[in-house]
Structures are given as structure tokens and as C-alpha cells.
Amino acid sequence: MPKVAGLPPGTLVMLILRVLRQEPMHGYAIAQKIRHLSSDQLSVEEGSLYPALQKLLANGWVKADWATSDTGRKVRSYRITPKGLKQLESEQDDYQRMADAITAILEST
Amino acid sequence: MTNWFRRVWYLVNRRRHERELVQEMHEHRGLMHDPATFGETHRLLEQSRDAWGWNWLDDAAQDLRLGVRGLLRAPAFAITAVLILTFGIGLNLTLYQMANVGLLRPPDVRSPETLARFKRKSPGNSTSTVPYPFAQLVARENTVLSAVLLENHGAVAWGDELTPITASFVSPNWFSELGGTAAQGRLFGEGIDSVSSAPVAVVTHQFWRTRLGSDPNIVGSTVAVNRVPVTVIGITAREFVGTDNDQPSAYLVLDQREQVFPDSPFLRSWEVENTGMYGRLKDGVTPEAARESLRALLAALREQRPDDIVEDEWLDPGMGSVNFMDQRERRGIVGALSLLGLLTTLVLVVAAANVGNLVLSRATGRSRELGVRVALGAKRSRIVRQLVIETLPLALFGAIGGTMLASWASNLIGALGGLAENIDLSPDWRTVGVSLALSVVALMVIGAVPAWKVARQELMAAIKDGGQQVSISLDKARLRRFMMAAQVCGSCLILVLAAMMTRTLQRVLSDDLGFKYEQAAVLDPGLGRHGFDDAGAIAYWNAVKARVGQQPETAALALALAPPLARRIRGYSYDDAPWLEVISNSIEPAFFEVMEIPLVLGRTFQAGDDPKTTVIISRALAMAMFGSVDVLGQGFPRSKPEATIVGVAGDAHAIKVEAVDTSELYRPLAAEEYVQAVLIARARGDAATLAPVLREAAALDSRLLPGVGMLRDHFERRLTGTRIASGIALSTGLLTLMIACLGIFGVVSYGATLRVKEFGIHLALGAESKSIVRLVVRNVVWPVAIGMALGVAAAGPIGVALSSGPIQVEAADPAAYAGALVLFVVAALSAALLPAMRVLRSDPIQSLRHS
Numbered sequence: 001m002p003k004v005a006g007l008p009p010g011t012l013v014m015l016i017l018r019v020l021r022q023e024p025m026h027g028y029a030i031a032q033k034i035r036h037l038s039s040d041q042l043s044v045e046e047g048s049l050y051p052a053l054q055k056l057l058a059n060g061w062v063k064a065d066w067a068t069s070d071t072g073r074k075v076r077s078y079r080i081t082p083k084g085l086k087q088l089e090s091e092q093d094d095y096q097r098m099a100d101a102i103t104a105i106l107e108s109t
Numbered sequence: 110m111t112n113w114f115r116r117v118w119y120l121v122n123r124r125r126h127e128r129e130l131v132q133e134m135h136e137h138r139g140l141m142h143d144p145a146t147f148g149e150t151h152r153l154l155e156q157s158r159d160a161w162g163w164n165w166l167d168d169a170a171q172d173l174r175l176g177v178r179g180l181l182r183a184p185a186f187a188i189t190a191v192l193i194l195t196f197g198i199g200l201n202l203t204l205y206q207m208a209n210v211g212l213l214r215p216p217d218v219r220s221p222e223t224l225a226r227f228k229r230k231s232p233g234n235s236t237s238t239v240p241y242p243f244a245q246l247v248a249r250e251n252t253v254l255s256a257v258l259l260e261n262h263g264a265v266a267w268g269d270e271l272t273p274i275t276a277s278f279v280s281p282n283w284f285s286e287l288g289g290t291a292a293q294g295r296l297f298g299e300g301i302d303s304v305s306s307a308p309v310a311v312v313t314h315q316f317w318r319t320r321l322g323s324d325p326n327i328v329g330s331t332v333a334v335n336r337v338p339v340t341v342i343g344i345t346a347r348e349f350v351g352t353d354n355d356q357p358s359a360y361l362v363l364d365q366r367e368q369v370f371p372d373s374p375f376l377r378s379w380e381v382e383n384t385g386m387y388g389r390l391k392d393g394v395t396p397e398a399a400r401e402s403l404r405a406l407l408a409a410l411r412e413q414r415p416d417d418i419v420e421d422e423w424l425d426p427g428m429g430s431v432n433f434m435d436q437r438e439r440r441g442i443v444g445a446l447s448l449l450g451l452l453t454t455l456v457l458v459v460a461a462a463n464v465g466n467l468v469l470s471r472a473t474g475r476s477r478e479l480g481v482r483v484a485l486g487a488k489r490s491r492i493v494r495q496l497v498i499e500t501l502p503l504a505l506f507g508a509i510g511g512t513m514l515a516s517w518a519s520n521l522i523g524a525l526g527g528l529a530e531n532i533d534l535s536p537d538w539r540t541v542g543v544s545l546a547l548s549v550v551a552l553m554v555i556g557a558v559p560a561w562k563v564a565r566q567e568l569m570a571a572i573k574d575g576g577q578q579v580s581i582s583l584d585k586a587r588l589r590r591f592m593m594a595a596q597v598c599g600s601c602l603i604l605v606l607a608a609m610m611t612r613t614l615q616r617v618l619s620d621d622l623g624f625k626y627e628q629a630a631v632l633d634p635g636l637g638r639h640g641f642d643d644a645g646a647i648a649y650w651n652a653v654k655a656r657v658g659q660q661p662e663t664a665a666l667a668l669a670l671a672p673p674l675a676r677r678i679r680g681y682s683y684d685d686a687p688w689l690e691v692i693s694n695s696i697e698p699a700f701f702e703v704m705e706i707p708l709v710l711g712r713t714f715q716a717g718d719d720p721k722t723t724v725i726i727s728r729a730l731a732m733a734m735f736g737s738v739d740v741l742g743q744g745f746p747r748s749k750p751e752a753t754i755v756g757v758a759g760d761a762h763a764i765k766v767e768a769v770d771t772s773e774l775y776r777p778l779a780a781e782e783y784v785q786a787v788l789i790a791r792a793r794g795d796a797a798t799l800a801p802v803l804r805e806a807a808a809l810d811s812r813l814l815p816g817v818g819m820l821r822d823h824f825e826r827r828l829t830g831t832r833i834a835s836g837i838a839l840s841t842g843l844l845t846l847m848i849a850c851l852g853i854f855g856v857v858s859y860g861a862t863l864r865v866k867e868f869g870i871h872l873a874l875g876a877e878s879k880s881i882v883r884l885v886v887r888n889v890v891w892p893v894a895i896g897m898a899l900g901v902a903a904a905g906p907i908g909v910a911l912s913s914g915p916i917q918v919e920a921a922d923p924a925a926y927a928g929a930l931v932l933f934v935v936a937a938l939s940a941a942l943l944p945a946m947r948v949l950r951s952d953p954i955q956s957l958r959h960s
Contacts (some may be wrong), residue, residue: 012644018472027133027134027137028136028137028141030138035444045146045147045148046137046146046147047134047137047147047148047149047150047153048139048148048153050130050133050134050153050157050158051153051156051159053158054130054157054161055158055160057115058112058115058116058159058160058162059112060111060112060115060332066129073136074132074136075133075136076129076133084431
């Protein structure tokens with residue numbers, strides 16, 4: 001897993017899947033969205049998106065297509081697959097469970 | 110499943126993927142305000158590659174490339190290693206190939222798994238050939254065979270020159286059932302089965318090519334066979350071998366045999382057992398079912414023919430898929446072959462251990478390099494994997510070389526052993542499989558073991574002192590000493606066995622056979638084939654003997670039942686001397702004079718001696734059964750006397766030349782044995798002068814086509830097998846010795862180079878050269894000594910095991926042991942002392958200064 005400052009390992013994959021659940025988008029857009037949704041709290045080194053995206057491609061959780069953007073550039077746009085949706089659900093559950101457990105310990109008297 | 114598909118697709122299109130990714134990242138950077146925060150492209154590319162999981166492949170490819178480069182830089186080591194492996198693998202493959210072709214492989218005929226060869230058995234008795242009318246009867250009455258094939262081979266005279274050739278008389282369905290095809294003309298089929306149709310023949314491709322000069326007009330022409338005109342109707346296809354590797358020159362129809370051998374009772378007699386019987390099992394019939402059905406059939410037929418069919422008789426099928434062998438035969442042969450196979454595998458292990466030691470030496474020399482890799486974060490498993498992959502090219506080339514060597518050696522042995530040219534010796538998929546398996550074994554020994562050993566060391570420490578410490582500890586390593594002991598044991602063992610075989614051959618070749626064969630010739634007119642009865646045979650022989658005896662070239666002559674150096678007579682053993690095989694012969698009184706066998710005591714036979722109650726025994730038999738040679742007048746055999754001993758003859762291994770535990774028993778030639786007898790004559794001069802004499806005398810009866818041979822030719826032929834085996838064993842032994850010595854040399858030499866500094870200090874402190882030598886050699890003394898002891902100890906039982914099989918060796922032969930040991934010790938000592946001398950000569954003190 002790419003080591004990113006400030007982000008727990010493995011969660012980048014989950015975040016990308018979440019973002020892609022809304023609509024397919026290309027790499028730059030994904031980075032923007034993550035920053036926007038987290039209100040700039042999460043600093044993701046933008047380049048590290050790409051190894052994560054490759055992992056998603058390798059496991060069949062997203063599919064990539066080349067398209068031309070409105071500005072005439074060739075961009076690769078990523079779209080989530082049904083398998084990816086399932087993976088997102090399962091990772092969200094795991095994460096939630098872990099977060100709850102940690103919260104429970106922190107808040108115990 | 111689709112995951113795999115995706116990953117393989119990626120692997121195939123890797124370059125394109127990476128190009129696209131780079132472009133994508135470039136585009137992304139272009140859109141950013143602060144492109145510097147994007148991240149370093151190369152690192153990101155590496156991480157992206159990781160995601161697809163093909164890293165191990167990349168690493169392996171890199172290791173392989175490094176390995177090959179390393180080997181190229183050390184060509185001496187690479188070539189030595191490959192040669193050693195080639196030899197080890199090639200030897201095993203050759204043995205496997207020859208065993209396969211000669212013994213194990215099913216014949217190249219149609220559906221060998223449903224074709225059986227029948228042995229006629231009854232309690233205590235077994236023959237592999239049956240009487241012709243018997244076979245016909247079974248063929249007619251049985252319910253389990255869809256076809257019965259019959260075969261009888263013998264010598265016939267071909268052409269006007271009456272050249273003797275081997276011919277096979279076969280049933281008309283022979284070729285169609287076996288799937289044989291014609292190269293020219295046609296083969297036997299429908300319409301050629303009755304006695305009255307004109308005799309026809311088919312010649313084999315090899316005979317047509319080599320002895321008939323590829324005559325283009327042979328098909329359709331008429332040839333004289335036994336002076337009877339026969340039409341040649343076709344030539345077999347070149348690849349057709351038939352049921353046996355031993356092929357005839359021509360095929361004739363069995364039903365027409367009487368036309369070529371008039372007066373022969375063969376086709377009608379229930380006594381003459383000369384027909385080989387094969388059967389094609391019907392669909393769904395198992396061999397066991399066939400056997401039982403035929404057993405019942407024979408029991409039923411016995412009611413009608415109680416004289417011709419014995420009680421409790423049955424026909425035992427040997428299936429074509431196992432080369433027609435029955436259980437016991439196959440077990441015996443597979444057993445002997447496995448033993449040989451074990452030995453040759455031992456050679457391979459020795460070879461591989463040797464190469465392993467060499468690899469270990471090289472690896473220890475690289476302990477510094479490996480230490481650096483560990484320091485940079487490589488896991489030990491990675492290091493081991495690297496070392497193993499680096500030996501992969503060695504194993505691969507060893508396998509290729511071994512296959513080529515096996516192919517060449519098989520062809521050589523085939524040519525030397527007189528194997529027919531159309532027998533396919535090329536490696537089949539099984540051979541390739543065995544070759545691969547052997548290389549894997551070799552790879553395991555060579556690559557994995559030393560690699561693991563190296564990886565276990567404190568490689569980090571290796572960086573500090575340049576690898577000295579690690580190398581020294583590896584030099585003493587138990588593993589290396591164990592491998593050395595294994596090498597020495599294996600090569601010592603093989604050397605001793607080879608020495609035994611050579612000694613056996615020597616003994617056989619020396620004059621001490623107990624009889625003289627150089628000047629003797631044998632006349633075999635085959636009276637039985639031409640319908641002679643006892644009186645006719647006696648009359649014939651008397652006339653022939655008179656004629657031959659008159660000639661000045663003849664020194665002496667006598668009739669005997671078994672010609673010397675023939676394989677016809679089987680041996681018995683008596684309870685009074687169970688380990689001794691007694692070979693009996695029926696002879697005329699002059700036999701001893703002809704063969705120049707001395708009579709130690711007593712007399713030879715006289716005119717009045719009864720064949721049933723008079724015997725002459727050989728000295729060995731007398732000693733074994735009675736404990737002394739003074740046995741004249743005693744009853745024989747000792748515990749149940751049926752005959753009286755009238756003479757004791759010197760030992761003469763006239764039948765089984767190489768055998769050690771045999772003895773002879775002679776009886777007078779009985780009247781009914783004259784039909785089967787042969788005439789042995791000794792020439793005054795060279796044996797060849799007798800040939801025309803014998804032939805002319807035999808032609809007294811114009812029907813006969815007698816065979817005349819010289820004993821020394823028979824002798825040479827009998828020895829070919831042992832000669833080849835000895836030659837192979839000796840060369841193997843010497844080569845293995847060389848490998849082991851190479852190993853000793855390598856180890857000692859390497860150890861010496863490592864410890865040069867140490868020796869320099871010793872010398873500086875006043876040590877003598879002798880103690881330096883002792884230091885150098887010390888590490889190998891124990892492994893070599895133990896290896897030799899084990900090898901010599903193992904040679905005894907293995908030698909005994911081999912003697913019961915196809916190869917004769919005298920296991921308790923001290924000269925063989927001594928010779929092999931001396932040779933080994935001398936070689937090993939030189940191999941060990943040479944580097945020691947070199948160290949001394951190169952002045953270790955100098956090295957101290959330059960360290």
C-alpha cells in the first residue's frame with residue numbers, strides 16, 4: 001500500500017471507490033473531490049492516487065476508459081464496477097467497526 | 110478467474126500500460142497549481158507495478174540474467190559443471206533408454222495391450238513354444254481369442270548359393286493382425302493358406318537393402334529356398350519390427366513349411382514343440398479370463414486326447430503391453446534394472462554433489478556481495494531464490510547435454526551390440542520426462558542446499574572483513590564434508606564394481622577355460638527338421654564320421670548333444686550341492702580328446718556303457734558333492750544313487766562361459782539322441798580348414814542344409830555382451846573417479862586460498878612445510894576415508910546382487926578391491942596434495958605483506 005502522510009494505510013482505496021460511486025471521473029477530478037469533501041483536512045499526495053488506481057484496476061473493482069475531455073485532452077476516466085461496489089461496502093463495514101471499537105475504548109471510563 | 114485473465118493481459122501489454130500511465134500522470138501534473146507536490150514519477154511507477162503482482166517474475170528474470178552473466182564470466186567453472194551434469198544425466202538416460210528399447214517397451218504393433226503370447230504350463234513345467242497341431246486345435250476350439258498368430262523361426266538356405274539366413278514361418282494373419290505394411294508388393298493375407306498353393310515369401314526391408322542389393326525386381330521373382338522355388342511377393346516396410354527385436358531376414362507361410370522342409374513332421378507332430386503362439390483377446394476379455402477359459406478348454410480336450418495334453422495344463426498369457434513377459438520374469442528384470450538404475454543415479458548424485466561443492470565455493474566467495482544485499486533490505490528467501498535461479502542455466506544445459514549424450518551413446522551401443530537398424534532409438538516423451546526429473550534432482554542438490562547454507566550465515570558480518578570469516582566457517586561446514594564423503598563413496602563403489610567386471614572378463618579371456626576351442630569346428634545338420642528317425646540318424650552319422658575322419662585335416666572328432674558355447678542346455682542343481690549348477694551333456698567317448706579336456710581320474714565312456722547308469726563328472730562337482738576327487742565307482746547323485754561314476758574330468762565351462770558356480774556332468778550319447786546331436790571336430794591346423802571338409806561330408810544326404818561354425822566365432826559372440834558391459838563400467842568408474850578427484854582438488858584448493866594469511870603466520874612463526882601440508886589437507890581426510898570405507902563395504906553386497914542377474918561378477922575378488930582402492934588412494938592423494946604444494950611454493954609470507 002502506498003504510504004501517504006496522514007492517511008491510514010488501505011483507506012485511500014476505500015475513498016477512491018466512494019468517490020467513484022457517484023460518477024466516473026478522471027484522476028485529477030478524483031483528487032479534487034477528495035480534497036473538497038474532506039474540507040481540505042486530508043492531504044493526499046496526488047501522485048499516490050495512481051498506484052491505488054492500479055490496484056483497483058488489477059482487482060477488477062474499477063474499469064478505465066480513454067475519452068477526450070471538453071478541452072480536447074485525452075483523459076482516462078475510471079468507473080466503478082459491481083464488484084467494486086461490493087468491495088466498498090465491505091471495506092466501509094470493516095472501517096466502521098474498527099472506528100467504533102477505538103471510540104469505545106477512548107470513551108470508556 | 111477473470112482476475113487471472115486481467116493480470117495476464119496486463120503482463121502481455123505491460124509496456125503500453127506503463128506508457129499510458131506516464132502520460133496520464135503527466136496530464137494530471139499539467140492541471141495542478143503546484144506540480145511539485147505530485148510525487149516522484151519513478152517511485153510511483155514502481156508502486157504501480159507492485160499492484161499487479163508480477164514482481165516475482167521480474168526479480169526472477171533479473172536473477173537469471175545476473176546468473177548467466179556470472180557464469181559467462183567464469184567459463185571454466187560453467188563448462189566443468191555442465192560437463193559433469195551432462196555425464197551424470199546422460200548415463201542415467203542411456204541406461205533407461207537401452208532398458209526401455211531392449212526389454213520394457215511394448216512392441217510396435219497394433220494394440221499390444223490385447224495381444225498375448227502364450228506359455229504352455231503345467232505343474233513343474235513350462236515351455237514358451239508349443240506343437241503346431243496343439244496351437245491349431247486351440248485356435249479352432251477357443252472362445253476368447255479373436256485371432257491366433259503362430260510363428261516358428263529357423264535357418265533356411267537362400268538362393269542358389271545356399272546362403273544360410275534366418276527365416277520366420279508365420280501364420281497368414283501375421284501381418285494383418287500386427288498392422289504391418291508393405292514397402293513394395295504385398296504381404297500375406299487371404300488366399301495363401303493351403304498347403305497346395307505355391308510357396309510365397311516376404312523379405313524384410315533390411316535384408317533387401319543389405320544382402321539383396323535393393324534389387325528393384327525382387328517382387329514377383331522366384332528364389333530357391335532350400336532348393337525349392339519360392340515367389341517373393343513383397344518387402345516389409347522399413348519400420349516394421351514385429352514382436353521381437355531379433356528379426357528374421359525373410360518371412361514364409363507356416364502352413365507351407367512342408368514344401369520347404371519335406372519330410373519334416375513339424376506340422377503334424379505333437380512332440381515337436383517349436384511354435385510360438387500369440388493370441389488377440391476378444392473385446393472385453395481380460396488376460397485372467399482368457400487364461401481360465403483356456404484352462405477349461407484344455408481340460409475338456411484332454412478327454413479326447415489324453416496322450417497329447419497333460420493333466421492340469423494351462424496357457425499363461427504374457428501381454429504385449431509388458432513386452433510379453435509374465436509376472437516373475439518382469440519382476441526379475443525390473444529388479445536387476447532398478448539395481449543398475451540405482452547405481453547410475455548414484456553417479457548423478459555424486460556429480461551433482463561435486464557441482465554443489467563448486468557452487469558453494471563460489472557462493473562463499475560472494476559473501477560480501479550478498480552481505481551488502483542483506484544490508485540493503487533483501488530478505489533471506491530472496492537470496493536463496495537468487496542463488497537457486499543462478500544454477501538454473503547449469504541444470505538446463507546439463508539436461509540438454511545429457512539427452513544428446515544419451516542419444517549418441519544409445520546409438521553407439523546399438524551399433525556395437527548388433528541391434529537391427531530399424532529399431533527406434535530416438536528419445537520419446539518418457540525419456541524427456543526422465544531427463545527433466547533428473548535435472549530437477551540435480552538442481553535441488555546443487556542449488557538449494559548450498560544456497561540455504563549460505564543464507565544462514567551472518568552475512569552482515571561478511572561485509573566487514575571482506576568475507577573471510579564466513580568463507581572459513583563454510584569451508585569447514587559439515588555439509589561440504591558430507592557431500593565430499595558422498596562423492597567419494599559413490600565413485601569408490603563404482604570403481605570397485607568396474608574392477609570386478611574387468612577381472613571377470615580377464616578370467617574369461619584367459620586360456621584357463623579348461624578346454625581348447627580355437628581349433629574346433631561344429632557341424633549341425635538339423636536332422637530333426639528333416640524327419641530322420643533314430644536308425645537313420647545313426648547310419649547318417651556313421652557315414653559322415655567315416656568321411657570326416659579320413660581327411661588329413663581332422664585331428665579328432667566326436668558327437669555330442671550340446672555343442673560347446675551354445676545356450677541350449679539348462680542346468681540342474683542337486684540337493685547334495687545346492688549352490689552348484691550342474692550342466693549335463695551327452696557325448697561320445699572321444700569328446701574329451703576333441704575338446705582337450707583332461708581326465709583326472711578313471712576313463713572315458715566305452716561301447717557298452719548304459720546312458721542311464723554311467724556318468725562322468727567334473728572335478729568341481731566331485732569336490733562339492735563328495736569332498737574329494739576320489740569318487741570312482743561311487744553312486745551318483747550321492748544321496749539317491751542312480752548311476753555309477755566311471756571318470757572325473759577337468760572343469761570345462763563349455764556352456765556358460767562367464768559363470769562361476771557351474772560344473773559338468775557327462776553321459777554316453779544314447780541311441781535316441783543321435784537325431785539332435787552335432788559333430789565336433791578338431792583340426793590339425795587352423796579351424797577354417799575343416800569347414801569345407803565338414804560341409805562336404807554332411808552333403809552325403811542331399812536333403813540336408815547343414816550349418817558349420819567355428820567355436821572361436823561362437824566364443825567371440827558370447828563375449829560381446831560382457832565386453833561392452835565391462836567397457837562401460839570401467840569408463841564410468843574412471844570418469845566418476847575423475848569427478849571425485851576434481852571435487853577433492855577444488856575443495857582443498859579453495860580452502861587453501863582462503864587461509865593463505867593463516868599459513869603465512871604459521872610459517873613466520875617457524876612451522877615446517879610438513880605441518881602446513883597437514884593443515885591444508887586436514888579438512889578432507891576424514892570425509893574421504895569414511896567415503897572410501899562405505900563405498901568398499903557397499904560394493905560387496907551389490908556385487909553379489911548383480912551376479913544373480915544379467916551381469917556376472919565375482920563378488921569376493923580381493924584383487925579387484927585392492928586394485929580399485931590403490932588407484933583411488935593414489936588419485937585422491939595427488940588431488941589433495943597438489944594444492945598444498947602450490948600453497949607452499951607460492952610463499953604465504955608474501956601474502957601476509959600484501960594483505
